[in-house]
Amino acid sequence: MASIFSKIVAGEIPSYKIYEDDKYFVFLDVFPLKKGHTLVIPKQEVDYMFDLDDDTIAGLYVLAKKVGIALKKAVPCKRIGQAVLGLEVPHAHLHLVPINTESDLRFNNEKLKLAPEEMEEIAASIRSYLEE
Numbered sequence: 001m002a003s004i005f006s007k008i009v010a011g012e013i014p015s016y017k018i019y020e021d022d023k024y025f026v027f028l029d030v031f032p033l034k035k036g037h038t039l040v041i042p043k044q045e046v047d048y049m050f051d052l053d054d055d056t057i058a059g060l061y062v063l064a065k066k067v068g069i070a071l072k073k074a075v076p077c078k079r080i081g082q083a084v085l086g087l088e089v090p091h092a093h094l095h096l097v098p099i100n101t102e103s104d105l106r107f108n109n110e111k112l113k114l115a116p117e118e119m120e121e122i123a124a125s126i127r128s129y130l131e132e
Contacts (some may be wrong), residue, residue, distance in 0.1 A: 003091035006045045016123040020129060023056065024063050028123050030096070031111040034104055036122055038096040040064045047090040060094065068096050070129035073124065081105040120122035 007013045009025045016028035018038060029037040040063060042056050051055065068080040078096035083105060085092055099105050114122075 003089055003092065005039075005041050005047055005089055005091040006043075009041075016090065016119045018054065018123050018126050019063070019067065021060060024052075026063070026067055028119055030119070032097075032114065033107065033111065034075075034077075034098050035107055035114065035118075036071050036126065037112075038067060038071055038119050038123050040067060040096060041091060041093040045090075047086070047091050049086055049092040049094075052092055052098050055059045060092075064094050064096060067126070067130060071096055071098060073129040075123035082109070094097050 002010070004013065008015045008027065013081065016025070016030075018028065019026040023043055025042050025043055026038060029039050040060060042052060042060055044052070044056065046052050052060070064082070068082075072080050075098040080102045081097045081099040081104065082094060083097065085107065087091060087115055103109070
């Protein structure tokens with residue numbers, strides 16, 4: 001059975017897409033810790049980040065750097081926090097979260113509830129900076 005992320009990549013589940021190419025997909029987390037909380041995933045469904053081949057994991061982090069730079073412009077913050085947990089969805093993924101304090105990256109914090117229009121506005125802003 002395909003993971004929820006594979007269904008998002010296939011277009012079976014809608015997402016706030018930021019970027020897509022033949023190997024990777026980037027979209028907003030619908031249960032964000034902070035505005036702009038973004039997920040960077042390989043399209044290849046692999047459960048554990050360290051089971052990805054070297055080229056795929058290297059490409060994922062190079063893309064995450066580009067997205068992180070755009071995200072920091074779109075959502076001003078001190079840093080873009082990064083987290084790899086991989087327990088909640090069996091598909092390797094990297095969280096990029098705009099943070100001002102370390103506590104902003106605690107996954108037990110209450111998740112934000114943002115309107116669809118605001119989510120699309122955030123995604124569009126990140127996309128615009130990514131295209132620079």
